[in-house]
Amino acid sequence: MFIESFKVESPNVKYTENEIHSVYGYETTEVVHENRNGSYQWIVKPKTVKYDFKTDTRVPKLGVMLVGWGGNNGSTLTAGVIANKEGISWATKDGVQQANYFGSLTQASSIRVGSYNGEEIYAPFKSLLPMVNPDEVVFGGWDISDMNLADAMARARVLDIDLQKQLRPYMERMVPLPGVYDPDFIAANQGSRANSVIKGTKKEQVDHIIKDMREFKEKNKVDNVVVLWTANTERYSDVVVGLNDTMENLLASVEKNESEISPSTLYAIACVLEGIPFINGSPQNTFVPGLIELAVSRNCLIGGDDFKSGQTKMKSVLVDFLVGAGIKPTSIVSYNHLGNNDGMNLSAPQTFRSKEISKSNVVDDMVASNGILFEPGEHPDHVVVIKYVPYVADSKRAMDEYTSEIFMGGKNTIVMHNTCEDSLLAAPIILDLVLLAELSTRIQFKAEGEGKFHSFHPVATILSYLTKAPLVPPGTPVVNALSKQRAMLENILRACVGLAPENNMILEYK
């Protein structure tokens, strides 16, 4: 059975007017390696750490500023939210299509809350904690192209024509602010689109962005702003000692107008200085060490990298399944072809390289988890190819071949063809990222050893489910397996509202 909402009743949870306060027993282990009876043994000591969580339940009016607002993702997301808000439907040959939020974890997936009269009870994911309603988000942002959002939607060629017609009046007056453009960081082929740029030195550009954000906030009377990069994939920046390796060096480099500081890092600096959450939806290393240090010192949320929406999402499911079943993936070859602006940009080798890196590391943690299948240092062959094929446009085609070793020398080959409507898969991911980032900033907690409540570490690991190359605090394990990422996120939100992690045991029936 599916229920719309629920409240938790427990001595460990208190709902006040503005807050949910939960006292939580976090189950973990301490692992030690000790000499017992003359030989070294691994000892696992279960440990319960008491945590307190405080979630501010006052949902703010949220403004979302997208870098690359006029791109396929930006225009599709904006259009989709308006269509949902206005209850727009459109005719297709198959029938009348309603607007929806399919593909969004927060808006369209569910969680299990328990059993009732022998029936399993589920509720919407978003019913766990109060979150921003997408229909009330104010969108804005920057773009190096001056096209208004209605024309941008058409340029994207993603949404049905009848829907585009109905949306035009809502979107034709939305014009992105000029963006930061640096031809050294993206493909030369993007030059023809760049007619709306912020001039000046890098320092002046950072100041300009800050001004833009302040004005946007003021003009739209929003309480909070979140900024997300969904613009072109850039090439990697070199990480150089003295240039961008520390906060001090990074800011000094901006003052000196150093060429190796990328546009995406400039936006990130601006956001961190303003205490505005910044999320990187592309694979480049926006978050150079100096930027991470700055974010940590300012306690400003940063998250990324690279939306995980299609081929790599599938990979992080499949490889986890195979290794979890004791099967050994030995060769993974992933081909993609797409024809949208992202594809055109990625046809340049330096920007493709950023993508190759983010898509290739995704199986590392799963391989490292199984020493029966893989020797230390052993890993599957893994190759990624991306080709630009204008004709297929936004309808990306992913073709994968997974070869694995099974019992007694046998082989298993899985070949997959996956038609991924690129922007239709990514737009809901963007929505999830901004909503979850905003929610994160309303949660404070403390462990039993700590005196004061504090926010999560500014590097937002709980956004891992939505990214190909999850950015994590130094020393934190990177988790790519999709079901583990989903469990991480769900179980932390459950903790905030006094619910234990979902253990799937249904022991009552055994």
Place this chain on the structure above:
Amino acid sequence: MFIESFKVESPNVKYTDNEIHSVYDYQTTELVHESKNGAYQWTVKPKTVKYEFKTDTQVPKLGVMLVGWGGNNGSTLTAGVIANREGISWATKEKVQQANYFGSLTQASSIRVGSFNGEEIYAPFKSLLPMVNPEEIVFGGWDISDMNLADAMGRAKVLDIDLQKQLRPFMEHMVPLPGIYDPDFIAANQGSRANHLIKGTKKEQLDQVIKDIRDFKAKNKVDKVVVLWTANTERYSNVVAGLNDTTENLMSSLDKNEAEISPSTLYAIACVLENIPFINGSPQNTFVPGLIELAIKRNSLIGGDDFKSGQTKMKSVLVDFLVGAGIKPTSIVSYNHLGNNDGMNLSAPQTFRSKEISKSNVVDDMVASNGILFESGEHPDHVVVIKYVPYVGDSKRAMDEYTSEIFMGGKNTIVMHNTCEDSLLAAPIILDLVLLAELTTRIELKSENEGKFHSFHPVATLLSYLSKAPLVPPGTPVVNALSKQRAMLENILRACVGLAPENNMILEYK
């Protein structure tokens, strides 16, 4: 890092000479639906139920009797275990291949135990609790074909020829006992193979099976026996009031030699009467209501149905992933072609029907879990086709097309070709089933409300991960999503040894 083994140290866990005793807090919820302030609300009350688990750590010498021992699965499993035990390796054009247990959850997969110096620590799945070592199992069983196991291995055409040669001396003296043959229940094309039969009435056949089991146990000096059906898929038996709906009726039908009592049900009755665990690896309804009642009354373990090893296993991963991501599967079409004896048997419509049923229900629970995507009663179109193609032998080909609805009317199509070496995938599953069934019989539990320790419910839900159509106690939810089934099993074994469920939160780093 991967460690070989560990011990748990905790005030809640006691290791004695013969036992592991754990006191465990099971976290669950109680749901109520009541009127609060004039409106009906759902309230979720977290609940901790104290359980105690006692696991007998004395691992028995185990005998496994397979019904259909001379088939592809039976001969492959027997061969594989011998090869591992003897450390046999064989030359292929690519390399020297070692024997292994890849594809076995118990032998080749891992679990996370915690962090050590910032590194994630994993251990083998089997290190959780003491389990039978596959290499110490004594195999035996029945077959309607009198072929010895070495010749049967040749007939199966599964294992490399050099390996078969090396195994011959170990296997040529293994001859299955005569089996029960009823041409009405399987394809007519199996008739040519049936030269080795237990004669007599059904009651006489049952008594022979019981005698066979006792003789096997005595002759091989094994402490325990587990029986598993890996013979031909039968057609469904009609469930008829008065015939097989209660234990009394079933036993009386047996005495009356009623035609509708299948061979597989006869074996199951024999096992239950002898308190020997019986597992059904095929899709037919061996476990008619009268049989289930008998098993419960005798507290004898039964499990099944139908090994989940290839196409459906993948499906129970994919559909769970899609629905969990808020994406709506709308059409699932699964084609299979295979050329082994299973394929030949399934080319008869009545036996195919058993398979169609077990393969088609696998998405039901995942669909029911998400009321945002699916209206009540709404479900994806789901079609299964199986064709007999002699040439491909044991190398089953699965071809699937999954169509889903995504954001704003978009569609996602996944097409998959999966080369599943049928017996090489199924044999390790059989091993897992018998090992886990045996382990289950050594675990007793009681919840805080209960006075005495008792075994798990005889219908072994824990084996769900390994079955396409999990048999569950009446009123128990059926869980097909693979990651949930794996979590169920792992977390219950963790509970036995005092470890909390894996929550993936890694809160320490946040």
